[in-house]
Amino acid sequence: xxxxxxxxxxxxxxxxxxxxxxxxxxxxxxxxxxxxxxxxxxxxxxxxxxxxxxxxxxxxxxxxxxxxxxxxxxxxxxxxxxxxxxxxxxxxxxxxxxxxxxxxxxxxxxx
Numbered sequence: 269x270x271x272x273x274x275x276x277x278x279x280x281x282x283x284x285x286x287x288x289x290x291x292x293x294x295x296x297x298x299x300x301x302x303x304x305x306x307x308x309x310x311x312x313x314x315x316x317x318x319x320x321x322x323x324x325x326x327x328x329x330x331x332x333x334x335x336x337x338x339x340x341x342x343x344x345x346x347x348x349x350x351x352x353x354x355x356x357x358x359x360x361x362x363x364x365x366x367x368x369x370x371x372x373x374x375x376x377x378x379x
Contacts, residue, residue, distance in 0.1 A: 275359040276314030282357045283307040291351035293371030304359045311359075321371050331356055 272277075283304060290300050316324045335353040339346045 272314050276311055279310040280315055283311065287352060287355040287359055291355050292348055294347075294351065301358055306353065307363050308359045308362035309366060310365030316363065316367045318374070321367055324367055325364060325371075328360050331360060364367045 286300065286304060286307070287296075290297075331353065335357045337353075339350040339353070342349060
């Protein structure tokens with residue numbers, strides 16, 4: 269049986285590799301999006317420790333802001349950069365929702 273920490277780490281690595289490959293190859297597929305969302309859920313559940321919650325959520329906000337930039341105007345690589353940021357957003361958004369819900373639960377329960 270795979271340890272939860274290793275599963276979370278491998279899920280993160282797999283997510284990043286899939287994001288880069290899908291973005292550079294300009295693959296648009298529902299199955300890939302579903303896979304990124306599921307990997308993001310696993311990362312949110314297993315990878316982000318309580319002490320890392322704030323840093324993780326701030327990083328997600330920074331990625332979201334960068335993803336809103338119009339990188340298509342960058343010559344040669346702009347379209348690929350835009351695709352990478354969009355797919356990273358698909359990957360980390362479920363993780364951010366889970367981490368945020370865990371943080372809200374801990375605040376509400378007084379832990």
